[in-house]
Amino acid sequence: MKKIALFVLSIFFSATSISQIIADHTVVDRYVDIPQQYIDEVKKMLVDIAGESHSGGYQIGMNLLEAYDSRFQVTTYDGYIPGITSSNLRLGRHALVGEADFYTSLTARNQYKIHITAQNTSGNPYSVIGFGWCWDMTWLNTPGGVIDPVHRVRWAGSSIGGPNGNLRWGLDADDQALTGNSVCMDTYLNAVEEYNRHCSTNGYATKVIFTTGPVDDGYGIMAGTENGFQREIKHDYIRDFVRGSSARILFDYADILCWNNNGVQCITNWNDGGTIRPHANIHPDNMKDYDGSWNIIPHSEDGDHIGEVGALRLAKAMWWLLARIAGWDGGEGSVPVTGITVTGAGGASTITQNNGTLALTATVTPANATNKSVTWSIINGTGQATINSSGVVTAVANGTVTARATANDGSGVYGQLVITISNQVIPVTGITVTGAGGATTITQDNGTLALTATVTPSNATNKTVTWSIINGTGQATISSTGVVTAVANGTVTARATANDGSGVTGQLVITISGQVIPVTGITVIGAGGASTITQNNGTLSLTATVTPANATNKSVTWSIINGTGQATINSSGVVTAVSNGTVTARATANDGSGVYGQLVITISDQVIPVTGITVTGAGGATTITQDNGTLALTATVTPANATNKSVTWSIINGTGQATINSSGVVTAVANGTVTARATANDGSGVSGQLVITISDQVIPVTGITVTGEGGATTITQDNGTLALTAIVTPANATNKTVTWSIVNGTGQATINSTGVVTAVANGTVTARATANDGSGVSGQLVITISNQVIPVAGISVTGAGGSSAISSAGGQLQLTATVTPSNATNKAVTWSIINGTGQATINSTGLVTAVANGTVTARATANDGSGVYGQLVITISDQVIPVTGITVTGAGGATTITQDNGTLALTATVTPANATNKAVTWSIINGTGQATINSSGVVTAVSNGTVTARATANDGSGVYGQLVITISDQVIPVTGITVTGAGGATTITQDNGTLALTATVTPANATNKSVTWSIINGTGQATINSTGLVTAVANGTVTARATANDGSGVYGQLVITISGQVIPVTGITVTGAGGATTITQDNGTLALTATVTPANATNKNVTWSIINGTGQATINSSGLVTAVADGTVTARATANDGSGVYGQLVITISGQTVLVAKMYAAAAKGEPVISTPKGTLQLSVMVQPDNATNKTVTWSVINVTGEATINSSGLVTAIADGTVVARATANDGSGIFADITISIINQIVLVTGITVTGEGGLTTITTDDGTLQLLASIVPSNASNKSVTWSMVKGNGHARLSEEGLLTARTNGKVVVRATSNDGSKVYGEIEITITNQIVSVSSIKVKVKKKASNTTTVNGELALAAEILPEDASEKRVSWSVINGTGTAVISEDGILRGVTPGEVIVVATSLDGSGVAGELSITINLVESIKIRQTRNEVIIQVPEYLLPAKASLHSLYGSHIQSKVIDSTECIFNISELFPGIYVVSVYNSIVQDAAKIMIAY
DSSP: OHHHHHHHHHHHHHHHOOSSOEESGGGGGGGGGOOHHHHHHHTTOEEEEEESGGGHHHHHHHHHHHHHOTTSOEEEEESSOOOOOSSSEEEEESSBOOHHHHTSOHHHHHHHHHHHHHHHTTTSOOSEEEEEOOSTTTSSSOSOSSOOTTTOOOOOOOOTTOTTOSOOOOSSGGGHHHHSOSOOHHHHHHHHHHHHHHHHHTTOOOEEOEEOOOOSOOSSOOTTSHHHHHHHHHHHHHHHHHHTOTTOOEEOHHHHHHBOTTSOBOEEEEEETTEEEEEEOOOGGGGOEEOTTSOEEOOOOOSSSSOHHHHHHHHHHHHHHHHHHTTOOTTSOOOOOOEEEEEEGGGOOEEOSTTOEEEEEEEEESTTOSOOOEEEEEEESSSEEEEOTTOEEEEEESEEEEEEEEETTSSOOEEEEEEEEOSOOOOOOEEEEEEGGGOOEEOSTTOEEEEEEEEESTTOSOOOEEEEEEESSSEEEEOTTOEEEEEESEEEEEEEEETTSSOOEEEEEEEEOOOOOOOOEEEEEEGGGOOEEOSTTOEEEEEEEEESTTOSOOOEEEEEEESSSEEEEOTTOEEEEEESEEEEEEEEETTSSOOEEEEEEEEOSOOOOOOEEEEEEGGGOOEEOSTTOEEEEEEEEESTTOSOOOEEEEEEESSSEEEEOTTOEEEEEESEEEEEEEEETTSSOOEEEEEEEEOSOOOOOOEEEEEEGGGOOEEOSTTOEEEEEEEEESTTOSOOOEEEEEEESSSEEEEOTTOEEEEEESEEEEEEEEETTSSOOEEEEEEEEOOOOOOOOEEEEEEGGGOOEEOSTTOEEEEEEEEESTTOSOOOEEEEEEESSSEEEEOTTOEEEEEESEEEEEEEEETTSSOOEEEEEEEEOOOOOOOOEEEEEEGGGOOEEOSTTOEEEEEEEEESTTOSOOOEEEEEEESSSEEEEOTTOEEEEEESEEEEEEEEETTSSOOEEEEEEEEOOOOOOOOEEEEEEGGGOOEEOSTTOEEEEEEEEESTTOSOOOEEEEEEESSSEEEEOTTOEEEEEESEEEEEEEEETTSSOOEEEEEEEEOSOOOOOOEEEEEEGGGOOEEOSTTOEEEEEEEEESTTOSOOOEEEEEEESSSEEEEOTTOEEEEEESEEEEEEEEETTSSOOEEEEEEEEOSOOOOOOEEEEEESSSOSEEOSTTOEEEEEEEEESTTOSOOOEEEEEEESSSEEEEOTTOEEEEEESEEEEEEEEETTSSOOEEEEEEEEOSOOOOOOEEEEEEGGGOOEEOSTTOEEEEEEEEESTTOSOOOEEEEEEEESSEEEEOTTOEEEEEESEEEEEEEEETTSSOOEEEEEEEEOSOOOOOOEEEEEEGGGOOSEEEBTOEEEEEEEEESTTOSOOOEEEEEEESSSEEEEOTTOEEEEEESEEEEEEEEETTSSOOEEEEEEEEEOOOOOEEEEOSSEEEEEOOGGGOSEEEEEEETTOOEEEEEEEOSSEEEEEOTTSOSEEEEEEEEOSSOEEEEEEEEOO
């Protein structure tokens, strides 16, 4: 029967408790009473019911209720947390959370608190947290072990994750002796209390509620068993604990499910050895489901182990509980707050330390107000401060502020305290850096610039700054007074950093120019360390190393100082030996410093070359006037001591012809001039010559016939060619050379000296060959040219209708490109835009679309490869202009409204005046007053005070302007209140008797005549309701007060005398078990006893509480103290009779684990700045409290704009400029951490990309030996080292590349140039350059006989010669032919046809016409011709051929060319049989590659 009595009592208590929030079966149907305003408040909540499968029933029920009644909108979640909303309640579980995660493990509890902190600091905080029990009270371990002597039951359940493993468990620490398990129901209860303390300590509004567990049969039948009975005891234990403090909140899951919708409770009996022991179990109805019409049907298990009927009951009760938490009184009568007094700790009303705090207390009257919670706020006056939800004020700025505590019961009552703040540090908020006279440049070498740092606000506490330089492309230093000294050209940033720790900086970019880094030394070394040249004309490459390495101009000029020897040196430092002895090579700096370096070079083994030859004729003669006449020549060599003075004689035939023998005797051959040359044999190439005029020798030209190759007279390919031949008559003309020329007609062409015509333009031209012998004879040929390409020469760009402007937002302009000449072959163009002060785009058809105001250049580039382009500058205007500022003014400049419900028309002036959209939206921000505003900006007053009217731009810029308006004269306040009792009574003489009071308000027309009733207890005690009904509590006198609700503060009161009330408690003595006053074990307990006096006090019940001193502890409703932290605490037992009497005991706690509460991180030395590359900063951390058990931390770094690493000891190493946050996190599981922001400057920034371009965008060199300056663009622009090394990496062309990137062309082709970063990053960029039009000199000439013939001919015989030129790509392949007559003589034509003159040896010379002097030679033998003899007999023609002409061919033709027969002659005699030929004249021909002869024969009739 003891159990039944306990059960019935719990129901009665729940039903009669008004102020405490307990959701059980009695509130299920009261969800319909929730006012809409509290439904809306609940919809703002985020509720997390952590748990496993059973917790899913909460979500299923919530969704069912929404379907049943659409007012109760909900979003359920599982495994995630939805975002903030006010349109529906958010309820679910962020994760599957079992007992091991919620309460059995200390580590898990700490982790759960970290989760609560993370969520509550995310901007989306929890409103309510609860634990959705699973079968933790009953499953895995069935009842067993020792029977509990109090409850006469064996305990069951599981404790996964507990310190003793998975064991059954009981109620409190005493049950460990029975179960072997330190986990008990107190473990769960203490965990919930711990979570609530965590939320309260950190200022979180989160409520962590208590819950009971399942009453369904899981993993075995519970109903009517010992397991089900011990489960009920555990549920009652939770209920009893919750009732021990009115602040605790209970959701009685078990009780809700043990009752059905008809108000019937399900009670089952456990037969304990003949003793019937009843307990509650889930009602069978609650294991059923609903169909689509809300009819009850059998249950289909869906994971939460209960039916939809039961789940819906849970949802209804949960909405009721959440509405109560939101402030609803549950529909019961409540006692409103009538007064609040705010006091500072120790009576203080000042804060005198920087960022100091003051803890405030709000004392609420009456003492029995239903909801005594308050909301704290700050009203900033001349000072500034913040206040947290616990009433702790933190100073911000000097002056006065008002701290206000407002009742949360909706009464509108508040109390306040004016606080005076002093000694606050005013931080720097801005720094402006300016140069002397506004200068931002230094233009003198080593020049200086004095800077000034202007700090805002002007009254900042510490206005000193620290100066620093951030080198960009330039370099500089800065003094402590802000004087910048230039070091290297480029830009630097001067930074002034506030010394007050605010981290505020100001900076100025300074441009430095005119800095010179002079050369201080030059070292000259020879290749391989050599300082000698030992070969004739040998060379030695020198290198000049300049110091310092970053000298502005590192180029040098090379020179030779000849000593006993002689040499030359080129601009690249290559020395070429000239004569034996010593010379000094000098490299002189080009920077004007006068610095030079030099090297003495020893030269040996040089020859004395011939330097000059003078040729003279015998007797000074220079003419030969006789046919085949001779002239003896003499060659005089200088210097006289030349090593080799022998010469080789040769003739260069000009307009005449001659031969010369090895002794220098010239023999005339043909009229004109020849040049006799004596060439030194020492290899020096020196020669002397004499022009000799020959007369009386010549045979003039009489005719010239011009023909095209293959008879062609047309050129049909673009730039095509046609080789022409000029046939001169007579065949023996002395000079058969011609000069070719072109006479352009309707077409155009060029012709070279060999008669090759190259087409230029379509039409006809005349090619002419003119005899060079002075005869004036010429021949010509008309040539027709077609199919030539006509390139673009010019492009003109015009806009539609001649326009060159776009004046509408996003407007367009169609462009046209006119190409000249009009007959250009390819007239297509490519369009592009060059953005100037404006921006635009252009498509492929030339349609320009405006983007931003200003000018752009549209360009049309010819597609024919000519590179020709035309362009048009376009002006863009009228693009959208955003609002940048708004000024709000009242009509006539007014800023006040002084009439009740008065109005004030406002005007919003928008800047700039030409903003595209000047419309605004009006809004009111209520301050101490209230008002409304319409869309036209008319403000209507509502209540006195100040409001802010705001006009916000409608163009999306976010810009707004505002005006503060003062409102007065709105209300009629109460001035007096008279309180009277019913019938004039002023006494109550019955226990708990009542007296109805009336409040008469003056003036009668007061705007708000309602009052709030309150009781001020004197020697007696009483309560008063909202209608003024006083209820007696204790004998004595009380004062009933009626306070005006209009905020005037006016009240009236009546003293009431109370008698005939109950006997209150007058004293309480608290003692510990066995007289103990200490707890020495971690989480240890001490049971307390409270002895009440007088012994006959009407109500001797007490409420236990703990006042934490230097230590911390908790206490349950039975007076069991559980230690939390070392130190002393005071356990207090307060009488429940309303007397306010209490007794207390100071308890000393030791041996507890102390968690870290706060930490502060700082730089071990100086400011938190790293200013050296890869520099380090040692950090330190201060842990509070000092007695924290584990004070170790883990360091980490959060990269913000900068980058760094941190090691385990707090050493930060810089990586990249910017800011980082270093974090020290406590290792004790408390989740506490401390951050420090570190500034990083002066880090080395590596190159990440290089783009190589030619100056002016060029990628070609088109002139001989032309140059192109290459440029390397570095990314990022703030790279620390932007210098590069230039190199050529590949290509089929050749060029020279300087250290500065100057490319000099050598041979045609392509080269790839690479610029490689010098900062070690190995980053490079490349560009391909095309080289054309380079002149390639001839390096060698080989003279050959054409058609592989032998190099012999005969007197008057001809031999065709060819000159093979190397290299094959030589620019000039033409040669000048000449003959050096030896024992024989010959003449040669311009096209290399040699004709023998006299038998013997001659040397044919082919000399390049490119001016290089290169020549090739071939020795030719000229034989005396033995006559080819042809004789005829009657029947034969007998041909006798000299042996040297073999082999040869013979042929027999008719007189008209008809072929009869041919023979190969391979012996000295050949015979044709003519016996069968008809009579007539025939021709016999004999020929080979050397000679041709013919004779006519006649066969008689």
